[in-house]
Amino acid sequence: MSISSVNYYTSTSSTSTSTSSTSSSSSTLGITSSDFLQLMVEQLQNQSPLDPADTDSYLDKLVAYASYDTQTAISDNLESITSTLSSTLSSSGLGYIGQTVEVTGSTTSLEDSSAEWTYTLDSNAASTTINILDENGDVVWTGSGETDAGTHSFSWDGTTTDGTQLEDGGTYTLSIEATDSDGDSIDGSTTVIGKVTGLDVSDDDSLLKIGDASFSVENVLQILAS
Template structure:
């Protein structure tokens, strides 16, 4: 198996390798010095062998410098990653992500069905993976649907604000076969930040990695109220300029 290497992991491996090389470099210098001090004056170290040892020492020193440069490049890459992620702020996004935080007594997700379903069961799990609520999905058509949990458990209790919960969906068709489905987080990206060298975006009460985003759209700058007021104003102006309804 080949594991993905994050910026943080890469920096850690470079630092570990650099420490090993530095240790080996110091050991090499000690051995070389001892060799020169204790060599037989009547049979000194061969000049070609001595030159080869010096060349190896220079190679190790060069590798240490390369590791330092790589660490600097990775640090710069982290800053560039955050700068690039800042371009996502203000955009409407859709992400494949199931974790969300309860705020004002509720949490909102979306779920997508690959085809029409006969039935679909929704489950809300707490941070320990325990199911706290179970219910049937009301929207079973193919496509994306929104779901808001009111924070009430199956036992009738109310969860506290601030807790992180995940949504799980299981859907089947008329033949009882599984229907492809996934849980989504949708909304406007309000901020970005770095965790372990990876950029994360804030959508509503959810913080998720940018790698989970599957769609981005330009956000509308006008609120629904502003849009309604604008349409009303246009209608009034049109009526004033067209008393005989010439354009109707």
């Protein structure tokens, strides 16, 4: 098998009951300033004549209640704007710039003498061979890989099989050949891990750049901690 992917949220009792009901409503959608005013009227009707509430205090409450609906509307609008902006940044790819991501694919760029992939084997293998191919399809490095089923990380430092250190830049492809004890190929998949260095919007599709390699935004699997 050769595993290779294409890149690309009473009165006292009455007052107590009203307070409890309003408190419960405040935690749900649909509450308005009129609800608060109704509660205040209830409190005025049931206050002690010997100890009436302070007039200034109630005036302050009236002002606060009058502005409640406006404050709520502003909060909802800000939440909507934030959500829209976040969605736009994500779909356009701008939010990925500078982030280390994992994307579906097998071709990446050698940057700072490092290229990283993961490869997944669908079942245990008797033998696994890892090949790194250059842009011309020539094998520049080969070695043995993990044989257990599951996902494995692989990092290459840009050194060829014969010990030559390759310069940064260019693109290299990971190819996995895994077989079972009967010599049959084992299926699997590969991903690329790297820091997004740019965004190509020259075509209809926004392409993330990891060095010289390009990936579709739709191929991003996750953002990794730096």
